[in-house]
Amino acid sequence: MIKIQDVHKSFADLKVLKGIDLDVKKGEVVSVIGGSGSGKSTLLYCINGIEKIQQGRILVDEIDVHAKGTNRDKLRQRLGMVFQQWNSFPHLTVLENAMLAPRIVKKMNKKRAMEIAKEELNHVGLGDKFDEYPTRMSGGQQQRLAIARALAMKPDYMLFDEVTSALDPELVGEVLDTLRMLRDDGMTMICVTHEMAFAREVSDKVAFFHEGIIEEMGPPEQVISNPQKETTQKFLSKVLH
Amino acid sequence: MEYQFHWNIVFQKMPQLLHGAFVTLHLSVFAMLIGIVIAVLLAIAKMSSSRIYSIPATIWVEIARNTPALFQIYMAYFGLGAFGIHLSPYVAVLSALIFVNAGYLTETFRGGFQSIPKTQYSASKSLGMNGIQIYRYIILPQMFRRIYHPMTNQFVWSILMSSLGILVGMNELSGETQRLQSLSFRTLEFFIVAAIMYFIITKFVLLCASLASKRLFKGDI
Numbered sequence: 189m190i191k192i193q194d195v196h197k198s199f200a201d202l203k204v205l206k207g208i209d210l211d212v213k214k215g216e217v218v219s220v221i222g223g224s225g226s227g228k229s230t231l232l233y234c235i236n237g238i239e240k241i242q243q244g245r246i247l248v249d250e251i252d253v254h255a256k257g258t259n260r261d262k263l264r265q266r267l268g269m270v271f272q273q274w275n276s277f278p279h280l281t282v283l284e285n286a287m288l289a290p291r292i293v294k295k296m297n298k299k300r301a302m303e304i305a306k307e308e309l310n311h312v313g314l315g316d317k318f319d320e321y322p323t324r325m326s327g328g329q330q331q332r333l334a335i336a337r338a339l340a341m342k343p344d345y346m347l348f349d350e351v352t353s354a355l356d357p358e359l360v361g362e363v364l365d366t367l368r369m370l371r372d373d374g375m376t377m378i379c380v381t382h383e384m385a386f387a388r389e390v391s392d393k394v395a396f397f398h399e400g401i402i403e404e405m406g407p408p409e410q411v412i413s414n415p416q417k418e419t420t421q422k423f424l425s426k427v428l429h
Numbered sequence: 430m431e432y433q434f435h436w437n438i439v440f441q442k443m444p445q446l447l448h449g450a451f452v453t454l455h456l457s458v459f460a461m462l463i464g465i466v467i468a469v470l471l472a473i474a475k476m477s478s479s480r481i482y483s484i485p486a487t488i489w490v491e492i493a494r495n496t497p498a499l500f501q502i503y504m505a506y507f508g509l510g511a512f513g514i515h516l517s518p519y520v521a522v523l524s525a526l527i528f529v530n531a532g533y534l535t536e537t538f539r540g541g542f543q544s545i546p547k548t549q550y551s552a553s554k555s556l557g558m559n560g561i562q563i564y565r566y567i568i569l570p571q572m573f574r575r576i577y578h579p580m581t582n583q584f585v586w587s588i589l590m591s592s593l594g595i596l597v598g599m600n601e602l603s604g605e606t607q608r609l610q611s612l613s614f615r616t617l618e619f620f621i622v623a624a625i626m627y628f629i630i631t632k633f634v635l636l637c638a639s640l641a642s643k644r645l646f647k648g649d650i
């Protein structure tokens with residue numbers, strides 16, 4: 189379980205998160221929506237400890253991410269993350285991309301790491317691309333590679349940071365299908381997204397971020413289909429057309 | 430007046446010349462390899478936000494890039510000698526070339542490091558890699574591809590600059606040529622052959638570099 193308690197985060201004078209409280213239970217899919225600059229992506233970076241926080245706590249399975257003695261490299265093995273820019277490693281083949289972290293971080297032997305990598309690549313539909321170099325693939329394929337690469341670490345949670353925002357429209361579908369598949373596998377996920385239809389369909393809970401706070405949170409039928417707050421209504425009327 | 434070429438003596442002394450060429454080659458290879466290792470560390474130090482690292486690195490780079498290689502060889506050979514540290518000509522030239530190579534390559538590497546998107550670091554971090562693993566497996570391999578060709582240029586420069594070994598009586602190709610011509614008075618012949626040998630060495634090194642790059646770098650950047 190991920191517990192986010194009263195989290196504050198600033199970049200110099202700019203307050204990005206102003207007291208976020210959010211619980212994500214095992215197997216739950218939480219979508220985070222909101223305008224740009226509302227702090228959605230920053231929250232993900234704080235959850236896996238890439239960004240520091242100034243106040244509050246984030247607990248991942250009762251481990252305090254930002255506490256002094258926490259081994260964050262180790263903790264990140266439980267928290268897979270996929271970014272808006274897919275960030276494939278361009279000097280490695282698809283298979284090597286997915287094998288690297290299990291090999292060097294989990295110290296798995298080559299054979300086992302390869303098995304797991306192939307399994308995850310097959311899972312996201314890249315079974316025929318093992319020896320390809322990522323830069324020769326489409327954005328959608330690279331994004332699916334990024335997902336398989338994260339899954340190869342067998343994380344307990346997956347954090348998705350606007351994973352379809354940088355894709356050509358015709359490639360969005362294949363990546364969303366992969367996320368749906370993960371949800372069906374029972375993966376716990378936090379998805380920062382602009383895909384409202386997707387959020388409505390897959391989420392157990394939707395959090396609407398506005399200027400660094402959670403303005404409205406609840407099941408998608410409420411937050412997306414029948415928002416109570418004016419700011420939520422305004423935001424949705426803009427993005428849903 | 431017509432100059433009469435006499436090549437015979439040059440051919441007789443070919444074993445010595447070839448030995449000189451061999452010394453030139455391994456001197457440059459060592460100077461390059463050690464220079465690369467130091468340059469990686471200096472580049473990281475120079476990018477550091479801590480001045481304890483960045484200032485010494487900057488001083489190194491500035492001196493190496495803005496003073497003649499001749500000065501550095503003199504400093505290593507005669508300068509240190511004044512303090513009772515007596516280096517052999519080989520070690521003196523090697524140290525000077527390492528010093529310059531490291532200085533120039535630091536700037537090349539720094540540019541290389543900065544050309545790698547920051548997101549590669551966050552992606553690697555998110556997979557649980559620690560700082561050393563990120564550099565070893567993600568950043569350095571990409572950086573080396575980008576700066577490979579400037580690096581081979583530095584290698585060629587280093588081979589040609591090793592000819593300054595002549596000034597401290599070293600037995601690399603130029604020093605050997607100098608010695609042989611002074612014994613035989615066939616200055617032009619010996620230096621023409623030496624020049625051809627330098628040309629062959631650099632072309633050989635560039636050929637090896639280009640073949641190696643095809644083997645090493647399969648992916649796109």
